[in-house]
Amino acid sequence: MDHKKTIFSGMRPTGKMHIGHYLGALRNWVRLQNEYHCIFGVVDWHALTTSFENTDGLEQNIIDMVLDWLSVGIDPEQCTMMIQSQVPEHAELHLLFSMITPVGWVERNPVLKQQLQDMGLKEVVGYGHLGYPVLMAADILIYKAIRVPVGEDQVPHIEITREIARRFNYLYDKVFPEPEALLTETPRILGVDGRKMSKSLDNTIGLSEPRDKVKKKIMGMFTDPEKIRKNDPGHPERCNVYTFHGVAGNPRVKEIEADCRSGVLGCVECKKELTTFMIQYLDSITPFREQYQGKEELAREILYEGSRKARQLAESTLGEARTAMKLTYQL
Numbered sequence: 001m002d003h004k005k006t007i008f009s010g011m012r013p014t015g016k017m018h019i020g021h022y023l024g025a026l027r028n029w030v031r032l033q034n035e036y037h038c039i040f041g042v043v044d045w046h047a048l049t050t051s052f053e054n055t056d057g058l059e060q061n062i063i064d065m066v067l068d069w070l071s072v073g074i075d076p077e078q079c080t081m082m083i084q085s086q087v088p089e090h091a092e093l094h095l096l097f098s099m100i101t102p103v104g105w106v107e108r109n110p111v112l113k114q115q116l117q118d119m120g121l122k123e124v125v126g127y128g129h130l131g132y133p134v135l136m137a138a139d140i141l142i143y144k145a146i147r148v149p150v151g152e153d154q155v156p157h158i159e160i161t162r163e164i165a166r167r168f169n170y171l172y173d174k175v176f177p178e179p180e181a182l183l184t185e186t187p188r189i190l191g192v193d194g195r196k197m198s199k200s201l202d203n204t205i206g207l208s209e210p211r212d213k214v215k216k217k218i219m220g221m222f223t224d225p226e227k228i229r230k231n232d233p234g235h236p237e238r239c240n241v242y243t244f245h246g247v248a249g250n251p252r253v254k255e256i257e258a259d260c261r262s263g264v265l266g267c268v269e270c271k272k273e274l275t276t277f278m279i280q281y282l283d284s285i286t287p288f289r290e291q292y293q294g295k296e297e298l299a300r301e302i303l304y305e306g307s308r309k310a311r312q313l314a315e316s317t318l319g320e321a322r323t324a325m326k327l328t329y330q331l
C-alpha cells in the first residue's frame with residue numbers, strides 16, 4: 001500500500017446509485033483500485049450543505065449507497081471506504097483552508113451557480129454551502145491524493161482544490177500535491193427526461209432498480225419531438241433513447257441510427273429494444289449485487305474499519321499542516 005499513490009473521491013449520501021454515478025465516476029473507481037491506494041468517502045457533511053433540515057434519512061442513505069458501491073465491485077479488501085464525519089480531521093483542515101481561501105474563489109464557483117439554478121434558488125443556502133469546495137479540498141488533500149475520479153460537473157471544484165494546495169504550499173511549506181480530476185469517457189449522463197441525470201430531478205435509472213420499473217421509465221422516455229408517427233424520419237443525435245443504446249452497449253447501434261433516420265424503426269420498438277439491453281447492462285455492471293443484497297451490517301463494518309484507517313492517515317497530514325503553519329505550540 002505504501003508505494004502506491006493515493007486517489008480520493010467522494011459522494012454525498014443520496015441513497016441508491018444511478019447509471020450517471022456509475023458511468024461518470026464509479027466505473028473509474030472500480031478500474032483504479034488495483035493500481036492506486038483508493039480512498040472512497042461518504043461525504044455526509046457535504047449532504048448537509050443544502051439539506052440540513054431533515055437528516056432522518058441520512059443513515060439509511062449511507063448504507064444504500066455503499067451497498068451499491070459494493071455491488072459494482074468496489075472491493076473492501078483493496079480500498080478504504082470511509083465516512084467523512086467519522087474523520088473529524090477533515091473539519092480542522094477545512095477550517096485552516098478557509099482562512100487562506102479568498103472569498104472571490106468561492107463566490108465565483110461555477111458549480112455553485114449551476115446548483116442554484118437547478119434548485120431554483122437566488123442565493124447560497126448558507127455559510128457551509130458557500131464553503132463547499134473548501135471542505136472538498138480538505139477531503140482530498142488530507143490524504144495527499146493526486147487524482148480525483150469524478151463526473152464532469154465536479155471539475156471546477158477540483159480546480160479550487162489545486163489553487164488551495166498551491167496557496168498553502170506557497171504561504172507555509174510544501175505539504176500538498178496538486179490533484180487532477182480524472183474523467184470517464186462519459187462524464188455527463190442525461191436522465192430519462194433529457195436533463196442531467198440526478199436523483200433530485202427524479203429522472204434516474206437506478207443500478208438496483210426493479211427491472212419492471214426500468215422498463216416503465218424507458219417506455220416513458222421522450223424521443224425526437226419531430227418524429228411524431230412511427231415512420232417519420234428521426235434525428236438520433238437529438239434523442240436520448242439513441243444515446244442510451246450506446247451506453248447500454250447495444251451492438252446494433254449503427255443500424256438503429258440508420259433505421260431511425262430512414263423511418264423504418266418506430267420509437268416504441270426502439271424503446272423496447274433499449275429496455276432489453278439496458279436490463280442486461282445493469283446486470284453486467286453489478287456483478288456483486290446478489291452477494292451484498294441486504295448486507296447492511298457488513299456495510300457498517302466496512303465503513304467503521306475504513307474510517308479508522310483513514311483517520312490515521314488524516315492525523316498525519318493534519319500534523320504536517322499544523323507544523324507548516326507553526327501551530328504546534330503547547331501552552
Ligand code: AMP
Pocket residue numbers: 010011012014020021023024025149150151152153154186187188189190196197198
Ligand atoms: P453526487 O450524487 O452529485 O454527489 O455525485 C457523485 C459523483 O457522481 C460525482 O463524481 C458526480 O460528478 C458523478 N455524477 C453524478 N451524476 C452524474 C451524471 N448525471 N453524469 C455523470 N456523472 C455524474
Ligand code: TRP
Pocket residue numbers: 008009010011012043046135136139140148150154157
Ligand atoms: N462534490 C462532490 C459531489 O457532489 C462530492 C465530494 C465531496 C467529493 N468531497 C469530495 C468528490 C472529494 C471528490 C472528492 O459529487
